[in-house]
Structures are given as C-alpha cells and as structure tokens.
Amino acid sequence: MMHRKFLRVVIVVFLLTIISLGLYRTKTLTDQAQHNPTPTGDLQRFETTSMDVFDSLTQITLYAENKASFDKESKVILEDLKNYHALYDIYNDYPGLNNLKTVNDHAGVQPVVVDQKIIDLLEYSKKIYATTNGKTNVAMGSVLSIWHRYREEGLANPADAQLPPMEELKAASHHTDIDSVVIDNENSTVFLEDPEIRLDVGAIAKGYAAEMVVQNAKESGTRSLLLSLGGNVRVLGAKPNGKPWIVGIQNPSLEDQDNTLAEIRAVDTSLVTSGNYQRYYTVAGNNYNHVIDPKTLMPASYYNSVSVITEHSGMADALSTALFCMPYEEGRLFAEKQKDVQVFWVFKDGSTAQTQGFKKLTEFN
Amino acid sequence: MYDDRRETATMTFFKKSDLILIVLLVFIALGVWWTLPWLRAGKTPVAEIYEGNRLVKTVALTEGQTEVFHLEGIDNVTFRLNAEGSIQFLVSDCPDQICVQTGKLSKIGETAACLPNNLLIKIVPRKFQHKDDHPDIIVH
Structure with a gap:
C-alpha cells in the first residue's frame, strides 16, 4: 500500500510539473509573440510606431528579411517623413530651412x-x-x-x-x-501676392507626404509596406504571400464602436478618412469639428465620416475632405465622376452608403 | 528468496494497470502542455501600452474584468479596462482630448494615441503570430 501511495505522489508531482511547464511556456511564447516578427516565406513582419511627425501617430508595418533590414528601412521612412513634416509645417520655424x-x-x-x-x-x-x-x-x-x-x-x-x-x-x-x-x-x-492670404495644407499634406515616402521606399526596394500617418493609410503591394492588407473602417461615433463597418482588402492603394470625432470642440453643447466648408465657412456636418480609397494617398486625403463638405447626392455624383475612386459614407445616424466598386473591396460584417 | 522479493517489489510498483494509468496520464499531461498555450491564447486580444517606443504594460482584454489604472510615474493619464473586453484612455490632462475621444478599443488593429503625453494603446493578437485575416489596421 505504501508503494502505491508513493507511486500516486510521484504521478501527481509529475503532472504538476508538466502543467507548470505548460503555463510557463504560455507566458514565454506570448512574450515572444509581442516582440518577435511573424515569418512569411523568407520575409518577416515587423511593426513600429512614432509620434514625432505631423502631430499624428505614425505606424509602419513592413515585411523585411531581418530586424536589421527592417530597422534600416523604417528609419529611412521616418527620416523622410520628418523632412516633409518640417517643410510643410505652418506653425514652427526650423533653423536654416524655408518652410x-x-x-x-x-x-x-x-x-x-x-x-x-x-x-x-x-x-x-x-x-x-x-x-x-x-x-x-x-x-x-x-x-x-x-x-x-x-x-x-x-x-x-x-x-x-x-x-x-x-x-x-x-x-x-x-x-x-x-x-x-x-x-x-x-x-x-x-x-x-495677397498680404493677408495664408497657406494651410492640413487637408492634403499628410496624404501627399505618405505617398511620396512610400514611392521613395518602393524605389529603394521595399515591396510590402503599410504606412499609416494619423489614419491616412497607404499600402505598398500585397503581403509577401500574396494576401491583401486588411484595413478596417469603424464608426467614429462613441455610441456605436462595437462593429467594424467594413474591411477593405487593400493592395497598392490608399484609404483616408475624414471624420468629426477626434478634432473638435464644444460650444453650448454642440460639437464643432475641424473640417471647414469653404462655402459656409462653418464645420461640415453632413456625416460622421467619409472614407476614400484610391491609389494616390494625396488624392485620397484631398477627396475625403472635399466629400466631407458635400451633401450626399452631390458627393455621390462627384465620386462617380472620378477615375478609380471608391467612397464609403457614414451618416450621422450610423447608416452607411458606398460607391459601386467599393463593395468589391470589402467584406461587410 | 532474494530474487523473489525483488520480483514482488517490481510487481508492486509496476502492475499492468498502473503502467497503463501512468502512460495515459503522461499523454494527457503532455497534451495539456502543448495545447494549453493555444487554448489560453484563444482569440482574446491584448492591449499594449507604449510610452514613446517603449512597451510599458501589456493588458489582456479578458471579458468580465474591470480596472482603472495609471502607469507608474504618469499620474496625469488614467486608463480603464472595461468588462466587455475593451480598454480606453479614461482621463488625460492633454489639451485636445483626442485620446479620450477615441473611445474604447477592443479589436486587433485599433490604436489610440495621446501625443502630448507620448502614450499609445495598441491592440494586438494574443496568439503568437499575426494572421492574414486579422485587420492590419482599423481607422475611424
């Protein structure tokens, strides 16, 4: 009987050891997953972020041969963006630079x-x-x-x-x-020429800079890249395994954040959204966003957001601002006249509309 | 007599039924060892909180858990983990309040940044690798 009891103790200790190792392995692998890249063929997925340019969060996701290669490529992209940021800045002076x-x-x-x-x-x-x-x-x-x-x-x-x-x-x-x-x-x-005129390139600069930087990266040999400059998303190529990048669009309304409204299958394209949810202030209980309609000189208030998909990121940025300032019927006609431009509107009540070609790029949830 | 005793002892330790039981339990334990990480990883995403480029905290977005917390040494920003499996900037002393107005984050690919305080929340997969059907980014 003593032997059998001993045997049971041994088995229990053994099992506890195995389970503890399993738990430790869970933690170790989770930690590794946070810091190690995801391999795809010969290339690996890496991500980095920066908060140094265009008063926005910059996210870079790219596939590279190794960490050193990623560091080199992402550093060039960030330096490029810093250069554009300084040149297009209307608020700050930089020594020795005319911006x-x-x-x-x-x-x-x-x-x-x-x-x-x-x-x-x-x-x-x-x-x-x-x-x-x-x-x-x-x-x-x-x-x-x-x-x-x-x-x-x-x-x-x-x-x-x-x-x-x-x-x-x-x-x-x-x-x-x-x-x-x-x-x-x-x-x-x-x-x-006009002494009182002032330039403000906020409606186009981020998209344009993103486009230029991605083109530079492409010329340097980058093949698979996602660059987000404050939500102005530009993707270069597909993923190395041929799968498209996936860009989700979410309702900006704080009351309806649970559902992703659309997921774009993106290859060599841009998605830029103009919305009313982030940059605004409140007067007498009403919110006033930062997108000003040149016609009324007041913040445009037709939509929660308008997203534009087209290859050139500068074009996507500029058109999203323009469409945000147009009533739906006018915007729809305008959008359909543009070549290779798809649009997704999110109205104030949470309902949505999209151009015909947009549906082909999406999976609706 | 000596050999007989040894045989008796061996039989006591390794009866046929005991051996089957041990083998069975070892296989179960090994199965648990291999599958537990995957089961635990599941589909529940993880929120990574960065100060600049430095990962300072990782929070599993497990449903049913609520917590209001600060990062060590950063008292001017409050985060909240919500019971439905989301996280948000709850309070910040930044002037534009963009981080707070971004609201709750719960899906892989979502981010919220507080530029004045150099803080970022990023939702990432809890599994070990980014999958092709995970959103690479979510915009509002």
Missing part, C-alpha cells in the same frame, strides 16, 4: 526660395483645387487659422468656448484665392 511658415510670413512681401518638395505639393494642390471645385483649398489658411484659434481657446477653457464671429470669417474668406499663390519653377520660389 510653409516662411512662405506665409513673407506673404505680400517677397518670394521665398523653397525646396522642390514644397513646389511639388503646391502644384499638386492647385490640381486638387480644380478637381474638387475649390472644396479642398490650401489657400484657406486665413479662415482656418481663426477656427484654429477659437478651437484652442475653447479646449483650454471649455466654459468660455465660443464660435468665431461670421463677420471675421467672411472678411478672411476674401483672402483665399489660390491664384494668388505664385509658383516660380525656374527660381524655385513661392510668393503669396
């Missing part, structure tokens, strides 16, 4: 010699202005700066939050003519 703030500061005074990246952006912005019938206008800085000031003050002192006077907005709107932005390619200069 858009420099251009604004010299409005009506003299042309400013700038980097080709600024000229390229402004030329692209003029095309976008024509495409969107002025709904996306980088020369609206004088109006947007008033809203920016009132929003900052309202967030700092919510009890005293106010709307800008319409007279002030209308006066500023007389200084938003994009033809006053004179680009001299030969001398690499930009001149704002």
Whole structure:
C-alpha cells in the first residue's frame, strides 16, 4: 500500500510539473509573440510606431528579411517623413530651412526660395483645387487659422468656448484665392501676392507626404509596406504571400464602436478618412469639428465620416475632405465622376452608403 | 528468496494497470502542455501600452474584468479596462482630448494615441503570430 501511495505522489508531482511547464511556456511564447516578427516565406513582419511627425501617430508595418533590414528601412521612412513634416509645417520655424511658415510670413512681401518638395505639393494642390471645385483649398489658411484659434481657446477653457464671429470669417474668406499663390519653377520660389492670404495644407499634406515616402521606399526596394500617418493609410503591394492588407473602417461615433463597418482588402492603394470625432470642440453643447466648408465657412456636418480609397494617398486625403463638405447626392455624383475612386459614407445616424466598386473591396460584417 | 522479493517489489510498483494509468496520464499531461498555450491564447486580444517606443504594460482584454489604472510615474493619464473586453484612455490632462475621444478599443488593429503625453494603446493578437485575416489596421 505504501508503494502505491508513493507511486500516486510521484504521478501527481509529475503532472504538476508538466502543467507548470505548460503555463510557463504560455507566458514565454506570448512574450515572444509581442516582440518577435511573424515569418512569411523568407520575409518577416515587423511593426513600429512614432509620434514625432505631423502631430499624428505614425505606424509602419513592413515585411523585411531581418530586424536589421527592417530597422534600416523604417528609419529611412521616418527620416523622410520628418523632412516633409518640417517643410510643410505652418506653425514652427526650423533653423536654416524655408518652410510653409516662411512662405506665409513673407506673404505680400517677397518670394521665398523653397525646396522642390514644397513646389511639388503646391502644384499638386492647385490640381486638387480644380478637381474638387475649390472644396479642398490650401489657400484657406486665413479662415482656418481663426477656427484654429477659437478651437484652442475653447479646449483650454471649455466654459468660455465660443464660435468665431461670421463677420471675421467672411472678411478672411476674401483672402483665399489660390491664384494668388505664385509658383516660380525656374527660381524655385513661392510668393503669396495677397498680404493677408495664408497657406494651410492640413487637408492634403499628410496624404501627399505618405505617398511620396512610400514611392521613395518602393524605389529603394521595399515591396510590402503599410504606412499609416494619423489614419491616412497607404499600402505598398500585397503581403509577401500574396494576401491583401486588411484595413478596417469603424464608426467614429462613441455610441456605436462595437462593429467594424467594413474591411477593405487593400493592395497598392490608399484609404483616408475624414471624420468629426477626434478634432473638435464644444460650444453650448454642440460639437464643432475641424473640417471647414469653404462655402459656409462653418464645420461640415453632413456625416460622421467619409472614407476614400484610391491609389494616390494625396488624392485620397484631398477627396475625403472635399466629400466631407458635400451633401450626399452631390458627393455621390462627384465620386462617380472620378477615375478609380471608391467612397464609403457614414451618416450621422450610423447608416452607411458606398460607391459601386467599393463593395468589391470589402467584406461587410 | 532474494530474487523473489525483488520480483514482488517490481510487481508492486509496476502492475499492468498502473503502467497503463501512468502512460495515459503522461499523454494527457503532455497534451495539456502543448495545447494549453493555444487554448489560453484563444482569440482574446491584448492591449499594449507604449510610452514613446517603449512597451510599458501589456493588458489582456479578458471579458468580465474591470480596472482603472495609471502607469507608474504618469499620474496625469488614467486608463480603464472595461468588462466587455475593451480598454480606453479614461482621463488625460492633454489639451485636445483626442485620446479620450477615441473611445474604447477592443479589436486587433485599433490604436489610440495621446501625443502630448507620448502614450499609445495598441491592440494586438494574443496568439503568437499575426494572421492574414486579422485587420492590419482599423481607422475611424
């Protein structure tokens, strides 16, 4: 009997040891999963984030041969983004650099010699202005700066939050003519002829910069990359196994966050969303977002969000802003006229609509 | 006599039924060892909280658990783990409140960032590898 008892004790100890090892293995493997890449063929998946550029969260997911290769590629991407950020910044000066703030500061005074990246952006912005019938206008800085000031003050002192006077907005709107932005390619200069005009490239800069950076990465040999610049998503290629990237769109309303509204199968494309949920302030119980309709000079309020899918990230960014400022029927007609552009609207009541081709890219839940 | 005693002792330790039992239990234990991590991993995602690029806390989004917490040394930001298996920035002293207004996060691919405080919540798979049917990113 003693022997059998001993045997049982041995078995119990053995089992406990095995189970403890199993638990330890669970922890070890979970820890490894958080820090180790996911292999796909010869390439491995790596991710990194940064909060240093464009006042946004930057996420980089790419497939590389090894960690060293990933570090090298992601560092180049982040450095590239920092460069674009500094050039397109309208709030801060950088030693030895002429950026858009420099251009604004010299409005009506003299042309400013700038980097080709600024000229390229402004030329692209003029095309976008024509495409969107002025709904996306980088020369609206004088109006947007008033809203920016009132929003900052309202967030700092919510009890005293106010709307800008319409007279002030209308006066500023007389200084938003994009033809006053004179680009001299030969001398690499930009001149704002109107002393009171101001550039604000917030509706296009992130998307445009993301596009340029991804193109640079592609030229350097990157084949499989997802770059998100504050929710402006640009994917390069598919995953190495040929599967598409999956980009989910969620209702921005805090009351309805449970369901993902759509999942996009993305290959060599961009998805950019304009929404009302993050950057806003509250006056007398009403929320006022940061997307200002050039026609009304007030925050656009047709939708919770509008997402645009098209290959060029700058185009997606600009069109999402323009469509956010259009009533649905107008926006639908506008969207259907664009080549290779798909749109997903989320209305205030949570209902949705999409262009015909959008459905092919999605799996609805 | 000596040999007989040894045979008797051997029989006591290793009866046929005992051997079958031991083998059976060893297989069950090994099965538990191999499957437990996968069972525990399940589909429940994990929230990673970063300060800058440094992973400072990992929270399993297990349903039924609620917790309001701060990170060590960062008292100006409060996080909340919700019973339905989500996490959020509950309170922050940042001026724009974008992190708080992002709301609850529960799905793989979701993120919320508090730029002024250099904090990030990122929802990742609890399993060991990102799968092709996991969203790579979720936007609002």
